[in-house]
Amino acid sequence: MRILDRLAHIDRRLIFLTIGLAVAIPIIMKLKMPIRISSEVRSAYETIEDLPEGSVVLASIDYDATSAPELTPMFRSFLRQCFRKKLKVVYTGHIAIGLPLAQFDLDMIATECGAVYGVDYINLGYRPGYTAVMIGIGREIRDFFAVDYRGVPVDSFPMMEGIHNYGDIALIVDFAHGLAAEYWIQYVVSRFGVRMFACVTGVMAPTLYPYLQAGQITGIIGGLQGAAEYEVLVGQPESAAFGMPAQSIAHLFILAFIVFGNIGYFISRRKK
Amino acid sequence: MKREVPIIITFLTGFLCVIAFFIPHPPLGDLQQRFLVWYAIVYGFTMVLGLDSLLKYNVKKITQRKEGWQYSYVLLFGLALVLVTGFQSWLKYGTPFELRSSFMYCYIHIIVPLQATMFALLAFFISSAAYRAFRARTFEATLLLVAAAIVMLGRVPIGKMIWSEIPVVSDWLLNIPQLAAKRGIQIGVYLGGVVMSLRIILGIERTYLT
Amino acid sequence: MLQSIVILGLLAQPPANVIAYDTPNDEGSSITLMWERSPADSGDAILFRGYEIYRSESATGEFKSVGFVPAGATRFDDGNSEIQDGKEYYYIVRSVTDSGFEDSAVVGPVASGAQWFNSQRVNVLAIALLVSLLVIYYIRRAHAGGRLFVRKIAGLDAIEDAVGRSTEMGRPILYSFGLSYLNEVWTLASLSILYRVAQKCGEYSTRLLVPHYDPLVMSAAQETVKQAYTETGRPDLYDERDNPFLTADQFGYAAGVDGMMMREKPGAVFWQGYFYAESLILAETGHSVGAIQIAGTTSVEQIPFFVAACDYTLIGEEMYAASCYLRPEPQMLGSLKGEDLTKAMIIVFLLCGAVLGTLGILSEHFFDYRGLSVLFERIVQWFNTF
Numbered sequence: 001m002r003i004l005d006r007l008a009h010i011d012r013r014l015i016f017l018t019i020g021l022a023v024a025i026p027i028i029m030k031l032k033m034p035i036r037i038s039s040e041v042r043s044a045y046e047t048i049e050d051l052p053e054g055s056v057v058l059a060s061i062d063y064d065a066t067s068a069p070e071l072t073p074m075f076r077s078f079l080r081q082c083f084r085k086k087l088k089v090v091y092t093g094h095i096a097i098g099l100p101l102a103q104f105d106l107d108m109i110a111t112e113c114g115a116v117y118g119v120d121y122i123n124l125g126y127r128p129g130y131t132a133v134m135i136g137i138g139r140e141i142r143d144f145f146a147v148d149y150r151g152v153p154v155d156s157f158p159m160m161e162g163i164h165n166y167g168d169i170a171l172i173v174d175f176a177h178g179l180a181a182e183y184w185i186q187y188v189v190s191r192f193g194v195r196m197f198a199c200v201t202g203v204m205a206p207t208l209y210p211y212l213q214a215g216q217i218t219g220i221i222g223g224l225q226g227a228a229e230y231e232v233l234v235g236q237p238e239s240a241a242f243g244m245p246a247q248s249i250a251h252l253f254i255l256a257f258i259v260f261g262n263i264g265y266f267i268s269r270r271k272k
Numbered sequence: 273m274k275r276e277v278p279i280i281i282t283f284l285t286g287f288l289c290v291i292a293f294f295i296p297h298p299p300l301g302d303l304q305q306r307f308l309v310w311y312a313i314v315y316g317f318t319m320v321l322g323l324d325s326l327l328k329y330n331v332k333k334i335t336q337r338k339e340g341w342q343y344s345y346v347l348l349f350g351l352a353l354v355l356v357t358g359f360q361s362w363l364k365y366g367t368p369f370e371l372r373s374s375f376m377y378c379y380i381h382i383i384v385p386l387q388a389t390m391f392a393l394l395a396f397f398i399s400s401a402a403y404r405a406f407r408a409r410t411f412e413a414t415l416l417l418v419a420a421a422i423v424m425l426g427r428v429p430i431g432k433m434i435w436s437e438i439p440v441v442s443d444w445l446l447n448i449p450q451l452a453a454k455r456g457i458q459i460g461v462y463l464g465g466v467v468m469s470l471r472i473i474l475g476i477e478r479t480y481l482t
Numbered sequence: 483m484l485q486s487i488v489i490l491g492l493l494a495q496p497p498a499n500v501i502a503y504d505t506p507n508d509e510g511s512s513i514t515l516m517w518e519r520s521p522a523d524s525g526d527a528i529l530f531r532g533y534e535i536y537r538s539e540s541a542t543g544e545f546k547s548v549g550f551v552p553a554g555a556t557r558f559d560d561g562n563s564e565i566q567d568g569k570e571y572y573y574i575v576r577s578v579t580d581s582g583f584e585d586s587a588v589v590g591p592v593a594s595g596a597q598w599f600n601s602q603r604v605n606v607l608a609i610a611l612l613v614s615l616l617v618i619y620y621i622r623r624a625h626a627g628g629r630l631f632v633r634k635i636a637g638l639d640a641i642e643d644a645v646g647r648s649t650e651m652g653r654p655i656l657y658s659f660g661l662s663y664l665n666e667v668w669t670l671a672s673l674s675i676l677y678r679v680a681q682k683c684g685e686y687s688t689r690l691l692v693p694h695y696d697p698l699v700m701s702a703a704q705e706t707v708k709q710a711y712t713e714t715g716r717p718d719l720y721d722e723r724d725n726p727f728l729t730a731d732q733f734g735y736a737a738g739v740d741g742m743m744m745r746e747k748p749g750a751v752f753w754q755g756y757f758y759a760e761s762l763i764l765a766e767t768g769h770s771v772g773a774i775q776i777a778g779t780t781s782v783e784q785i786p787f788f789v790a791a792c793d794y795t796l797i798g799e800e801m802y803a804a805s806c807y808l809r810p811e812p813q814m815l816g817s818l819k820g821e822d823l824t825k826a827m828i829i830v831f832l833l834c835g836a837v838l839g840t841l842g843i844l845s846e847h848f849f850d851y852r853g854l855s856v857l858f859e860r861i862v863q864w865f866n867t868f
Contacts, residue, residue, distance in 0.1 A: 012400040012770070019399045033429035036439055054532065054552045065384035066391045066733055066759070100369045100376055101384070126369075132308040139512070139561050151366070162534070162550030167559040170552070178758060202427075203759045207783050209451050210458070225427050248430035250395065255421055257403040262417075265407045290610070294603050297596040301509030311665060315698065322697030322727035329726035339745045390733035394759060397766040398787075404769075405790035454782050457798045459828060461780045463613075464799030465667045467821040470617050472670065476813045479674035479805050 008264025022253040023246045031245035041229040044197040044219025053086045055170035061093030061102045062180030067201045073227040073240035074199040083113035089121040096126045118157035125149030166192040175199045279475040286473035494579040495520045496586040510596035512561035520577040536574040617820030624816025637794035644774045645682040648749025654689035656748040659755035664698040668780045672754040674805035680707045684714030692725045695735045736760035740767045753777040757784045765791035
């Protein structure tokens with residue numbers, strides 16, 4: 001009975017150790033699990049599929065190292081889908097240090113898909129101003145981005161010919177770990193009527209469901225689960241799909257702890 | 273006078289920003305954007321204040337040999353390292369964010385793993401918080417517990433393996449009751465924000481002007 | 483397939499009914515063009531590349547390319563700093579296929595201009611005026627001596643107990659704004675709570691630690707604490723180094739505050755501001771050092787974490803109401819009353835909307851009558867225009 005009593009007061013270090021093992025072991029053993037595609041991820045995927053060849057997609061990098069494990073797989077899958085569909089990608093963002101981090105992936109996937117810099121994609125780099133930049137692009141992108149991230153005039157690249165403002169951009173995809181996705185919706189989607197979907201961390205995803213239901217965004221790819229679903233849809237499951245068994249088992253253990261805690265709680269309450 | 277001047281400035285700025293939202297004609301059209309640029313400039317300078325405060329705090333810890341004073345040396349060393357590599361990269365490549373620069377080397381090999389580690393701690397803390405918080409003390413708490421369990425299972429592949437309808441129920445919980453409660457709170461938050469702004473513009477709310 | 487491309491290329495036909503007009507509701511320097519799709523444009527960019535837009539200052543002068551939109555598009559906003567308001571311009575829209583092109587007739591002259599009122603925002607203006615007038619009315623009424631009631635907020639009532647408990651234990655108090663910036667309304671709300679906490683700390687001679695993420699918030703908080711100490715007759719308690727800036731990095735800040743909590747073992751912790759994923763990392767560490775924790779945030783997704791880990795949580799708008807609760811002057815309470823009435827109106831409106839929308843669907847389904855649905859859609863559309 002004392003053991004059952006103790007269930008209500010398990011040492012948190014034991015919980016930490018168990019969760020650590022529950023995450024590590026499936027990764028070490030390379031477990032696999034089938035992945036179900038949710039409607040919000042499918043509709044995000046189909047938004048890109050429905051774009052005609054040559055359409056311009058603006059990718060905004062609004063995350064940094066903290067959420068890279070969740071958002072990098074989404075960004076890679078997004079680039080693969082865009083380059084395979086022969087869409088043109090304009091790369092920018094509002095976190096100075098996040099842009100060079102994601103540039104690794106941009107360069108890697110561009111090489112993998114045979115995309116050419118300045119023709120199929122362009123890296124405009126970072127400009128301070130945040131919402132001021134978002135709103136400003138609605139008038140003329142060159143007001144903020146006269147040169148690319150290396151200081152080369154954007155007009156020297158063939159793909160920038162005819163790209164001036166949101167009227168020339170078919171879709172915005174925001175990769176965000178903070179409020180940036182909401183700012184894009186409030187300042188750009190509402191004002192300029194551009195289509196958008198958001199790729200966000202698991203913690204932030206629930207915030208965006210009201211916008212999805214209201215039709216202000218066309219999809220949400222949220223957290224590692226969303227990233228795994230997107231990888232499966234794009235046909236190249238990688239780190240996110242690989243991480244799902246670990247997440248599944250960790251969730252099971254958390255549930256087990258909750259059950260133990262309740263058993264202990266009821267026993268101690270009955271005694272009282 | 274010390275209080276009246278800031279209140280007048282607040283009133284004029286707030287009022288102008290509100291009417292500029294409805295008047296696109298210059299010079300009001302881009303007023304908010306202009307204010308944001310000013311804020312960005314002021315913000316840049318306040319970083320110096322922050323640096324001053326950080327140095328004072330850590331130097332005090334070292335001189336007074338307060339608990340953990342050794343870590344202040346690590347912090348000061350890190351600060352110097354980032355500054356030096358930042359300037360060196362800027363001089364060499366014209367930007368510290370060039371992928372080959374020493375600044376980016378420090379960022380990718382020190383800051384990225386440290387930040388990812390801190391974020392990963394969340395997995396452990398969320399487990400211990402869930403263990404403590406989800407107790408079936410009342411009927412409402414039991415409902416919350418059951419809903420949490422369904423959503424946790426529904427968000428991962430194992431949920432579907434246990435019962436194929438778990439993800440469907442989980443989606444329903446997220447899209448209907450969760451969203452309804454969230455919208456209710458959000459409407460309250462936005463309305464509260466509007467009224468608080470109104471109090472500030474009208475000069476009724478003055479606590480921040482101490 | 484190849485044959486059809488060549489045929490369509492040879493037959494590239496121009497877009498029909500091209501019109502150009504001054505872009506409405508803007509600050510000038512923008513002209514909008516609209517057209518009907520070329521018969522050759524099936525929306526497929528392989529068969530039909532798109533439309534190239536040309537601009538000139540005279541109908542017969544040289545036309546310069548100003549933009550390109552892919553197949554399927556029927557609109558182009560020529561918003562460019564080159565365009566001078568009041569000056570007349572002429573346009574041509576060219577259909578482009580892989581093997582040829584065809585120009586529309588010249589349209590124009592058209593001139594751009596700035597507008598004095600954005601007519602698309604009439605809805606926002608109407609709602610803003612209604613809310614403002616209600617709040618101002620109640621503020622004036624309260625000023626004239628109306629009786630007003632504000633319900634209990636446990637988290638704010640607990641401030642004194644929390645500071646007292648810390649003092650008895652000989653431990654400091656920790657107050658955090660989270661990742662808030664000074665230009666955000668919740669930061670100003672948090673400053674008023676800090677003021678009360680600092681006053682209590684002054685009364686009990688308890689040390690108050692306020693680590694910061696934003697240097698501007700730091701300056702404001704330092705002044706607030708100094709003022710509160712001075713008002714309680716204990717200016718000597720103030721030490722600028724108890725109000726330090728840690729870092730402007732999210733998890734760096736979380737690590738810094740966690741470290742501070744582990745070393746200083748505060749008896750009470752206040753989390754009042756905007757928080758992201760670090761909320762639980764902070765609150766769980768606070769719990770592990772045995773501190774009484776009072777949280778308050780407008781960040782809806784972090785509220786559950788605080789509720790799980792803290793003793794009291796101010797949910798959403800309660801934070802904004804804190805200054806009125808702590809300083810219950812008639813004008814402040816009047817504004818709360820106005821807010822409550824606005825909320826009641828929103829609830830009534832939402833209920834009416836839901837009933838109307840449901841009746842619309844039912845009447846369409848059973849009686850084949852679309853009137854209610856159309857009315858509902860119009861109302862939704864009015865709110866959506868922005």
